[in-house]
């Protein structure tokens with residue numbers, strides 16, 4: 139279990155049991171969490187992108203919201219392809235400019251969809267169902283334990299606070315720290331309503347950028363972190379902490395660390411340990427990690 143030990147050493151030298159888990163993740167609400175936009179000009183066969191992003195990887199249970207931002211164009215979001223089972227899973231019907239449509243993806247798989255009006259407009263959503271249960275958080279991932287950015291250009295993570303009761307409308311502030319091979323590469327604060335934080339990782343060739351949330355009324359939509367720090371073949375450790383519950387600092391630290399391997403291709407040497415789950419789950423105290 140080379141990877142587990144490595145991840146533990148990176149953090150604090152403390153290795154907790156890594157649980158094997160790959161199962162159906164239930165949606166906890168029907169609130170829209172992740173936005174896909176049809177930008178101006180999306181109708182054009184030569185448009186650079188029809189549905190943006192074109193092929194996100196999201197955890198099972200995520201509710202996706204499509205927006206038609208294409209002026210004076212009617213579009214649809216219709217599951218399948220024109221040839222194969224069009225609309226059998228979801229179908230928006232005609233969407234005018236500024237209309238939205240949402241669908242909750244509960245099952246793992248790759249889901250193609252297209253526009254009935256402009257059938258060259260195609261997109262897909264990749265849904266993963268692997269997760270890791272920590273002491274305080276459950277971490278779900280769109281791509282599973284290995285994020286191969288040559289196959290998936292982005293990966294939506296869902297952090298769910300499981301150890302504390304939180305109302306859906308309660309303000310919660312998450313602090314997320316990403317260590318790359320043991321060195322801090324990113325730190326950010328994310329205020330949300332309720333127990334869930336959706337955070338998408340996007341490896342790019344540019345400097346670090348943070349934006350979101352996709353849905354801000356209420357503030358439950360996904361945030362995004364992109365940058366070249368995510369583009370190395372490296373062992374990443376993601377630390378999650380609740381720094382504010384309502385407007386109070388928690389009496390006891392609420393924190394977990396999770397391992398995630400980000401690779402440009404699937405390396406044979408780490409196949410076995412990575413089949414075990416999302417990586418090493420190392421439960422650690424604030425003093426050790428932060």
Ligand SMILES: [Cu+2]
Pocket residue numbers: 181212213214253254255256259
């Ligand atoms: Cu269309």
